[in-house]
Amino acid sequence: MEEKKKIVYSAVQPTGRLTIGNYVGAIRNWVRLQQEYECFFAVADLHAITVRQEPAELRRRTLELVALYLACGVDPSLCTLYIQSHVPAHAELAWVLNTITYVGEASRMTQFKDKSARHADNINMGLMDYPVLMAADILLYGASAVPVGADQKQHVELARDLAVRFNNRYGETFVVPEPLIGRGDARIASLQDPSKKMSKSDENPSASVFLSDDRDTVLRKFRRAVTDSENCVRYAPEKPGISNLINIYCAFENKSVAQTEELFRGVGYGDFKAEVGEAVARVLTPIQTKQAELLADKPALSALLNESAERAYKTARRTLFKVYRKVGFYRGE
Ligand code: TRP
Numbered sequence: 001m002e003e004k005k006k007i008v009y010s011a012v013q014p015t016g017r018l019t020i021g022n023y024v025g026a027i028r029n030w031v032r033l034q035q036e037y038e039c040f041f042a043v044a045d046l047h048a049i050t051v052r053q054e055p056a057e058l059r060r061r062t063l064e065l066v067a068l069y070l071a072c073g074v075d076p077s078l079c080t081l082y083i084q085s086h087v088p089a090h091a092e093l094a095w096v097l098n099t100i101t102y103v104g105e106a107s108r109m110t111q112f113k114d115k116s117a118r119h120a121d122n123i124n125m126g127l128m129d130y131p132v133l134m135a136a137d138i139l140l141y142g143a144s145a146v147p148v149g150a151d152q153k154q155h156v157e158l159a160r161d162l163a164v165r166f167n168n169r170y171g172e173t174f175v176v177p178e179p180l181i182g183r184g185d186a187r188i189a190s191l192q193d194p195s196k197k198m199s200k201s202d203e204n205p206s207a208s209v210f211l212s213d214d215r216d217t218v219l220r221k222f223r224r225a226v227t228d229s230e231n232c233v234r235y236a237p238e239k240p241g242i243s244n245l246i247n248i249y250c251a252f253e254n255k256s257v258a259q260t261e262e263l264f265r266g267v268g269y270g271d272f273k274a275e276v277g278e279a280v281a282r283v284l285t286p287i288q289t290k291q292a293e294l295l296a297d298k299p300a301l302s303a304l305l306n307e308s309a310e311r312a313y314k315t316a317r318r319t320l321f322k323v324y325r326k327v328g329f330y331r332g333e
Pocket residue numbers: 009010011012013044047133134137138146147148149152
């Protein structure tokens with residue numbers, strides 16, 4: 001009998017524009033994981049509306065994100081890539097999990113506190129419930145590993161706590177998940193302030209390279225990247241700007257730091273920056289072309305999404321009905 005593959009679950013919110021940091025840290029990771037595990041990947045639109053969204057924009061971004069992931073190599077024949085709101089079980093399980101989540105623990109979540117401060121005029125119930133919905137996402141699929149950024153670790157830990165709590169109260173039901181935190185070396189810093197992570201919401205437009213940037217924009221941003229005065233392509237903690245550019249080059253050319261230093265021995269920053277820009281553009285351009293092709297055929301995209309939502313729902317509803325039975329809902333004779 002074929003050994004059962006470990007299940008991996010992750011999701012991304014359809015908000016903001018993705019950067020090359022997201023590509024290296026998250027998207028490429030998904031592409032790798034789908035080869036080895038049974039993966040469920042969602043576009044988390046239910047999560048997105050916990051902060052105010054323009055409806056037409058949310059709809060457009062959701063589809064663009066699906067097309068982007070497909071263009072990057074997420075393969076629907078290897079994994080299930082779907083839109084969260086297409087599978088009603090997420091909201092349904094979240095309701096049940098709400099009843100075993102304490103208001104105290106939900107209100108202590110770091111991200112809830114941060115977002116409450118940033119959106120003080122819209123501290124809605126959904127914002128506080130965000131991690132409970134996320135726990136529902138994960139637990140519905142029996143995922144044992146959840147690849148996330150470090151900022152989501154606390155939420156996966158809540159999912160673990162809720163899984164254990166439910167299992168203790170109602171009997172063995174959920175697989176207890178583990179966060180899978182991305183490797184530190186994949187972290188890409190701002191081009192303008194290398195002490196900060198590259199962010200999709202940086203105010204300085206030169207600080208982040210977006211996956212939607214065209215070749216000229218990419219080259220220009222790298223040309224303007226902050227470095228130092230040594231003019232020597234060398235990786236060192238006291239040279240965070242150039243070290244970040246070396247990291248980016250390595251990530252996009254699949255090279256080691258030593259190989260990169262060797263390759264650019266005696267080359268000045270100007271030429272090196274141009275090469276880093278070219279390396280990034282060489283990867284981004286075909287992705288953008290592919291994404292545009294996919295978006296040009298909406299019926300095909302939506303057929304694919306319907307099919308994957310059905311596949312996801314098949315797994316999710318099995319868990320949901322088990323939960324309904326355990327908590328004592330009457331389901332007929
Ligand atoms: N909250 C996650 C983020 O912003 C997205 C997300 C939603 C998620 N549901 C999830 C991630 C389930 C992992 C598992 O990055």
